[in-house]
Amino acid sequence: MSLDLKIYCLDTIDREAVPGCFGSGDTETYLNWMMHAWGQTVLVSVLSLAVALIVGSLIGTARTLPNSPLLVRLGNVWVEFFRNIPLLVQIFLWYHVVPVVFPLFADTPKLVLVVFGLGFFTSARIAEQVRAGVQALPRGQRYAAMAVGFTTFQSYRYVLLPMAFRIIVPPLTSESMNIFKNSSVAFAVSIAELTFFAQQAGEETSRGVEIYLGVTILYVISAFTINRIMAFIEKRVRVPGFVASTGGGH
Numbered sequence: 001m002s003l004d005l006k007i008y009c010l011d012t013i014d015r016e017a018v019p020g021c022f023g024s025g026d027t028e029t030y031l032n033w034m035m036h037a038w039g040q041t042v043l044v045s046v047l048s049l050a051v052a053l054i055v056g057s058l059i060g061t062a063r064t065l066p067n068s069p070l071l072v073r074l075g076n077v078w079v080e081f082f083r084n085i086p087l088l089v090q091i092f093l094w095y096h097v098v099p100v101v102f103p104l105f106a107d108t109p110k111l112v113l114v115v116f117g118l119g120f121f122t123s124a125r126i127a128e129q130v131r132a133g134v135q136a137l138p139r140g141q142r143y144a145a146m147a148v149g150f151t152t153f154q155s156y157r158y159v160l161l162p163m164a165f166r167i168i169v170p171p172l173t174s175e176s177m178n179i180f181k182n183s184s185v186a187f188a189v190s191i192a193e194l195t196f197f198a199q200q201a202g203e204e205t206s207r208g209v210e211i212y213l214g215v216t217i218l219y220v221i222s223a224f225t226i227n228r229i230m231a232f233i234e235k236r237v238r239v240p241g242f243v244a245s246t247g248g249g250h
Helices: 005-009 030-062 069-083 087-101 110-135 139-147 152-167 169-189 194-205 208-237
Strands: none
Touching: 005 030, 005 208, 030 069, 030 110, 030 152, 030 169, 030 194, 030 208, 069 110, 087 110, 087 169, 110 152, 110 169, 139 152, 152 169, 169 194, 169 208, 194 208
């Protein structure tokens, strides 16, 4: 079967060809629809990554605090809870259960609920990486910070976390790419992202090969872009000659 990429130039209502492939006014082509869906995918991914980085950093740091067993246990509970429930189940919980149990979320847009679900799921993985990054640092760095009079907060703020984040950029790159791919679960609650577009447009046009080919290309472009951005960051923040302590601990 030959590819018919002209499918993207068709009006989504009457299936008539649109000059230039981009519609205007009330006219929307499948190319317009796919670009909008790509924007939704990027929006969900970026917001979810922001939530994951903030929450994951806090949880991961809490799990390394000295003389704070309660915070360590609570951090462990968070990680195990979100890491051991399938992502799709968590999205359904946020969409169907959370608004019922917590009326405050009753009028929350479903995109926001998906962002929380995907963000919290990924935060458990980032928390593990932050914990590992802090514990990989030589013990002497913490002791040196204490020796110059830093409080625990200052030790983490100025010494431990800056170094930890610099050495966990590679796994953060993987998580950044994964969160973009995992955003496809948003189709399960009818958010018009790329996977939702592919499913709907494929059924409408009966040209699934062309539709899924276009969606795949956009996913590859997005993942490659994230990879290049993170590779640039890694190159800029790499610690020359740093070798993580094999003893771990803190």
